[in-house]
Amino acid sequence: xxxxxxxxxxxxxAVAALALAACSSSGGKQEDEGGDGASGGGxxxxxxxxxxxxxxxxxxxxxxxxxxxxxxxxxxxNVKLEYTADPDGARQSTLVxxxxxxxxxxxxxxxxxxxxxxxxxVKAVEADIPVVALNAGADAWKDMGVLSFFxxxxxxxxxAAGERFTDEKAGKVLCVIHEQGHVxxxxxxxxxxxxxxxxxxxxxxGTDSANVQSTITAKLQQDKDITNVITLGAxxxxxxxxxxxxxxxxxxxxxxxxxxxxLQAIKDGKIEWAVDQQxxxxxxxxxxxxWLRVQKGASTGGGEPVYTGPAFIDDANVDIxxxxxxx
Numbered sequence: 001x002x003x004x005x006x007x008x009x010x011x012x013x014a015v016a017a018l019a020l021a022a023c024s025s026s027g028g029k030q031e032d033e034g035g036d037g038a039s040g041g042g043x044x045x046x047x048x049x050x051x052x053x054x055x056x057x058x059x060x061x062x063x064x065x066x067x068x069x070x071x072x073x074x075x076x077x078n079v080k081l082e083y084t085a086d087p088d089g090a091r092q093s094t095l096v097x098x099x100x101x102x103x104x105x106x107x108x109x110x111x112x113x114x115x116x117x118x119x120x121x122v123k124a125v126e127a128d129i130p131v132v133a134l135n136a137g138a139d140a141w142k143d144m145g146v147l148s149f150f151x152x153x154x155x156x157x158x159x160a161a162g163e164r165f166t167d168e169k170a171g172k173v174l175c176v177i178h179e180q181g182h183v184x185x186x187x188x189x190x191x192x193x194x195x196x197x198x199x200x201x202x203x204x205x206g207t208d209s210a211n212v213q214s215t216i217t218a219k220l221q222q223d224k225d226i227t228n229v230i231t232l233g234a235x236x237x238x239x240x241x242x243x244x245x246x247x248x249x250x251x252x253x254x255x256x257x258x259x260x261x262x263l264q265a266i267k268d269g270k271i272e273w274a275v276d277q278q279x280x281x282x283x284x285x286x287x288x289x290x291w292l293r294v295q296k297g298a299s300t301g302g303g304e305p306v307y308t309g310p311a312f313i314d315d316a317n318v319d320i321x322x323x324x325x326x327x
Contacts, residue, residue, distance in 0.1 A: 042076060045295045048106065049080045050287055051099035055092050055112040055136065055182075056085035057207055060235060061259045062279060066135065069283030070108070077291040087179065087207070089116025096120040099129075106130045106290030108283075111137020111144075112182045118144055130293045134286040135279070136184040138305055147293065148301040150285045152277040152309035154184045158191020160310050161230060161254065161275050165196040171227035173199045174219060174251070178206030178236050185232045188256060192230065200226075204236070212239045213246070220247035231255045234262035234274070241270050258313060260325065266318045277309030 052070050056063035067083055074081040082104065086092045089112070097120045099107050107124050111117050111133050118140075124131050125145040133141040134150040141149045165173055173196055175189040180203050193199040202219050205211040220226055220243060229244065229251050231237040237255035244251055255262060256275045265271040285306065292298040300306060313321060 042078070045078055045291075047078050047080055048291070048294050049082060049102075049104045050074065050106045050108060050290050051096075051102070051104045052081060052083045052283070052287070053092060053095045053099060053107065053109045054083075054085045055087050055089070055110050057087040057179075060233070062233060062235070062257050065259075065279040066283040069280035069285075070287045071283075073284045073287035073291070077288060077295075079287060079291060081287065089113030089181075093117045093120045096124060100124045100127055103127075104129065105294050106132075108132050108134055108286035108290060109146075110135045111140050112179075112184055114140035114144075114183065121146065130290055132286050132289050134282045135277075136182070139183070139187075141305075142303075147299060148286075148289055149305040150282045150289070150308060151305070152307055153305070154187035155191040155194070157256065157275050157277065157310035158188040158193075159195045160191075160312075161188075161256070162192040162195025162199070164254075164273070164312070165192070165199075165228060168228075170196065170252075171198065172223070172225045173228045173230060174216075174223075174226045175199055175201050176212075176216060176229065176231045176236060176240065177201055177203050178212065178231070178233060188232050206233070206236060209239055212236060213243050216240050216243035217247045220244065220249040220251060224249075226251050228252050228254065233257050234259040237262050237271055237274075238265065241265065258321075263313070263318060263321055263325065266313060266315065267322060269315075273312055273314035275310045276313050278311070279308075281308045 054063060070081055084095045086095060093116050096109055100123055107129055114137055121131060121144045131146045132148045133146045138149055138151060138153055175192055177185050177189060179185055189201050204215045229240055231240050234255055234257050238261050240253055252272050254272050258274050258276050262271060262274060289300045
């Protein structure tokens with residue numbers, strides 16, 4: 001069994017157990033300006049404050065799942081969770097600095113744009129504030145002195161998708177990147193291309209749905225050789241379904257990451273499959289690990305990343321997730 005297959009098998013079993021417990025994509029929480037997420041719990045330890053700082057764009061419901069996991073851990077651990085987000089690297093870095101200025105007890109941060117984030121993340125570490133990374137920055141967190149990383153190896157996840165395209169005998173794959181400069185998204189497409197050479201990238205403006213739809217539509221109309229489209233986020237996948245229809249294309253659609261709509265689209269046959277990284281688990285483990293560090297002096301991962309994916313969701317297992325989602 002290949003390394004990719006082993007990771008996929010392990011992650012798939014974890015998905016079955018956790019079953020996207022917080023796949024809540026009903027609208028995207030927009031309390032991005034220092035909102036208090038959750039506090040008070042049953043841990044029996046003194047209350048501590050954790051800042052969760054992500055690169056979430058407004059309305060991207062993927063982050064509801066990350067935040068839900070973090071909030072559940074916060075309730076259990078008697079943690080006051082302060083959630084902020086900004087997709088701009090420089091502004092996200094400023095949010096980290098603000099958390100340092102508040103002298104929070106721990107910081108969980110995504111590192112989608114590590115060059116922009118490094119200075120203030122290092123300042124947090126030098127201020128003796130425990131810092132963990134999640135979701136993005138698998139190749140950068142160690143160099144910043146961050147304690148742990150919870151997420152997936154994006155290149156490995158992309159390679160898993162590329163191998164699947166090879167197995168399915170795809171013709172030409174269009175990989176849609178919705179945020180230029182995002183190292184994780186670039187790594188996904190690179191991974192796909194590593195295992196499936198007939199891959200082409202296209203850039204769209206993820207915050208502008210009209211731009212996303214028109215760009216994908218135009219590409220499909222111009223290049224009739226495209227047999228498969230893969231998006232790097234569930235909201236982009238839902239837009240791509242419209243592009244495929246508008247272009248009169250027979251291209252099959254796959255995606256990374258999930259939300260409620262994408263799960264139903266897999267059930268309905270509009271999306272062939274998705275590569276899932278268990279965002280709920282990422283949020284939960286990030287907060288829980290900071291509690292362990294502050295309250296127990298413990299660490300997780302042994303200096304290595306803690307992988308939460310990749311796992312494939314398709315017509316063979318989507319019903320399990322939909323059933324769990326309805327509970």
